[in-house]
Amino acid sequence: MTSTTSTTSATSTALDSGAVVESIADLVRENYVFPDIARDLADLLRRRAAEGAYRAETAEELAEAVTADLRSVNGDQHLAVHHHEEPVPAERGAAVLAAMRRDFDSTLGGVPRVELLEGGVAVLEIGPKMFPLDWAAQPLTAALSLVAPASALILDLRRNTGGDPDTVAFVCGYLLERRTHLITMLSKQGTVAEQSWSAAHVPGARFGGSKPLYVLTSAATFSAGEELAYDLQQLGRAAVVGEATRGGAHPRNGWTVHPHLELSVPVARGVSPVSGTNWEGTGVLPDVPCEAGVALERALALALQK
Template sequence: MTTHHEILEAALARITTGYVFPERAATIDAAIRRRLAEGAYRGLEVRELCERVTDDLQKACADKHLRLLWTEEPQPMDEEPEDVARARFARYARENNYGIRRVEQLDDHIGYLDLRMIAPADLGGPAIAAAMQLLAPTEALVIDLRQCRGGAPEGVQLWCSYFFADDGVHLNDIYERATDSTRQYWTLGHLAAPRYLDRPVAVLTGDLTFSGGEELAYNLKAQGRATLIGRTTRGGAHPTTRIPVAPHVTVTVPTARSVNPVTGTNWEGVGVEPDLAVAAGEELKAALEHLRTRLVDSRTDLTAEQGRRSSPAASGAAPGRGAG
């Protein structure tokens, strides 16, 4: 049986070699070793150890992706072959409908999309296109991210692309420690379903919205493409690697970080703030009221514009009597 000391040694080694902010790794290491020396973890069950260490990790470094996790099922300690890992995740994504829980047309031609996960683009692309095809006839859209707890950057890129006209929008950058390189994410030029343009979009956020769900909300807000309604999100902006350190214990190590090209920063530790803050349970109602107001204003503006275009002055006709 793996001892607490062995679990912590393995976890700290992974954090030291992989954490995206290497200058903070020494502080984290010292804090956990001090707690170990104080006897803070003595007598704990392994599940309790994970909870206590996670709390101490995040006190030492305010990074919500930095965790020690208990898993019910024992996991192999040997590194899983890449093709096996891909197949396992593909099955998980398929069983969860690639994160798309619900697509619906509500009253007043308002679409509703409930997203629980941001699937990788190569896996979720057809399902994402199908959802956007169903939403294409609507005049406004609610994207519900209140229970979206993560996902893939390429999936966020694909979802975002549907809300912009072309491939000219710089959405996000991700810096990776291992390669000391930065990858840029731009909107995509080719999509398998119609783009959702020139129509209002409201995004629902809550205190469960995390990681990839936060990136989707943050990107759309930073670009001025959506109104965020709800509550501030959890605040996890760092892509993360999961590494087994014992049969039932995994350490999660943030190995990269997001840098938004508009804000120059990200939402790590602070969350994504809504444009309109409302109480839990009131988000959808508030979003529908907001979108209905936007639609009424848009139709009023359109009617006024059509009136101006059809007026005699606009058409160049001279006032006067017609022939009798």
């Protein structure tokens, strides 16, 4: 899924909007998971460029204008051009990883809160991302092992805005009794690209698959954060408490198209073995709807009733 056009406009900080948009159109047509929509989007970008819609003065303005058009056909929230203040590497996906690393280092490895509440109920927050597993395995193992003896667990994903599906599967390994099929990724050709399963064995202690489990969500919960909530809900393992999530189910890759611009393109789509679909566009719908700000209190009350 590489492209010779992905870095041609990234050789200079000068903004050649025509060249950048042409590069974006090529990458979307080549890589977007829905081929028919990919062609429509590429045509739309070229038509809009010919109309003069992208005569932006700054890279940030260009990112906003192109993102609006990319999302105008089917509302895919993973389709975007992201602006970065600092120059980003040309390697595919490097811009997101660099930003994620800064968040990882400032949030105790993605587990900013582990606390024992009344009645032996534990709360564990994972965020702001599902960080790559080679970074996050150690802090997640420590946190999940620490809450393993709790009588009930509240998993707080209200500020989780995405990340690595492998980390989702790793966390699920602590919350299920056995290796379980979580989701299947389909390619743009409709073939199986990958299957995600929870881990059969995990380091540390396992919370297990029988004690009460609640997942907190908000309207900001997105992507891999949504997948964790959705997988556990579909399997009947957890009750989701809070708000409907943002609704982004398509895994993406990133390409640098200018030293300050990264294109995000979904390259697959996830399908649950339980529902036969996913949460794209609809979000994960809570079992116990409430405002995100009171979701912890609602989940704690439910846990104490158990």
